[in-house]
Amino acid sequence: MPETLRRVRPTPTNAYLANPHRGCCTFQHFNGDDLYPGNTWSEEGPITFPKRKFSGVAPGYLPTTVSYCRWFWEIFEPEEGRYDFSVIEKSIETAKARGQTLAIRLMAFGSAGQPQVPAWYAKKYPTVSVTSGQFTDARPVHDSPEYLYKFGALIRACGARFDGHPLIETMDVGYIGPWGEGDGEMSVAQMRRFNDVHKEAFSKTARLIEVCDEQGKVGIESGAGWRWNCYGDMGDAGSSHVLKVNSWNHMYDAYPNAVHHARAQERWKTQPVHFETCGVPMDWYDRGYDIDFILQQGLKYHPTYFMPKSTALPAAWMDKLADFCNHIGYRFVLRQAIVPTEITARGAIKIHLWVENVGVAPLYRPYELALRVRQGERDTLLTVPAADPRTWLPGDTIIEATLNATDSIKPGPAELALGLLDPATREARVSFAVKEVFSDRWVALGPVMVGA
Secondary structure, three states: OOOOEEEEOOOEOOOOOOOOOOEEEEEOOOOOOOOEOOOOOOOOOOOOOOOOOOOOOOOOOOOOOEEEEEEEHHHHOOEOOEOOOHHHHHHHHHHHHOOOEEEEEEEOOOOOOOOOOOHHHHHHOOEEEEEEOOEEEEEEOOOOHHHHHHHHHHHHHHHHHHOOOOOEEEEEEOOEOHHHEOOOOOOHHHHHHHHHHHHHHOOOOEEEEEOOHHHHHHHHHOOOEEEEEEEOOOOOOOOOOOOHHHOOOHHHHHHHHHHHHOOOOOHHHOOOEEEEEOOOHHHHHHHOOOHHHHHHHHHHOOOOEEEOOOEOOOHHHHHHHHHHHHHOOOOEEEEEEEEEOEEEOOOEEEEEEEEEEOOOOOOOOOOEEEEEEEEOOEEEEEEOOOOOHHHOOOEEEEEEEEEEOOOOOOOEEEEEEEEEEOOOOOOEEEOOOEOOEOOOOOEEEEEEEEEO
16 A cells, blocks of 8 residues: 655744844843943953843843853952852853853953953963053963963863853853953964863863964864954044045954954854954944945854844844844754654654755754654654754755654554754754744644554
8 A cells, every 4th residue: 555645844934933052142141131231331241140120132132042251260260279160150040041051251351441360360470561541450471381271270170160061052262362352462382272271171062263363273273163253343444544435344354364364164064153243233333334234244154143242233223133143043944844644553654854954054062853753642752863953054954764663652643743852851942944833842744643
């Protein structure tokens, strides 16, 4: 008797999906917190955790499932050799309660007037005095073995506590200059040592490197993904010799060249890309920047994260920014599923799936694709072999698989559904961008009759 098949063609949707590991990020804040006032922000990560102000996203911002926070060294090691990571622990708890994961960076020191290296370090180890305006700060000698040893020990201690934590999204690699973003002198040999420290400490969690200059090249060589700390800059300062329209800026002069020289063009296929805005988008709006050019250029780099620093976004640009955030990272559309209408208990179940990734990057976490067979209150989950969403690059993926029904599937009617599961909880965590999705994120594939 010929097999009877059903073709299921779900309806694609452009709606926002609260999927993990992608999209707009909060900065030093969590989903539901108030925004920073005006165009300002703080470089110092949260050390107190007030109750959520808004039940949903803060007015004037975009929905988010990722919180990005960074802190200075002095917070974690107030006394030499005594580490305190309680702010990260509390941030993880807060992010989880707000439906987010947490991206982190540990910074040795900031710019003038911001926290510098811990007082015990400045007193005991090699530093150099740097004066800026009214501030004179003691900063570490970047090439000194003491800086590598002591700041490296902090990174190792952090990795021992948090590497591979399911709620830690990424670890920023930063060790040169204020905020670790590269403004300082360091030998290439010392850069490689620092990257080795980060790679050993965070061998499971995705690492990101500032893509600029030699620091970016060395980081990419170490296997890290990359981040852009001044995305959107269309600098219009100009001078008596150069028209504003032709003046230097990051979008034209820094990052196209930096990505090229770091050989980072293809890194997005295996590691994530993070964009932090230059200033904030309201600055872009006030200065008349070309938002269409900024966003179009951004998509070509295949980013997964967009971090506009928890400041109000221009109302006139909100739709464009929302559409941009819908397309960065992964976005999986189940175009078609071919499934049987009849199966046999303990028999084979053949399925044929067409998944299109209409985003610009893959999913970098090892989620499991599974078929659910529901009979009343009983669910049987069958993992689809060799289906790894980490390999689902933009475009089409065809999955042909034969699943073996288990003893828990009994004769009688059943309902089929498809889901992407968190391997730790075995719950569907990633939604397909289709309308036929249950509230628990499974896609309905219709009924099936189980024969004896």
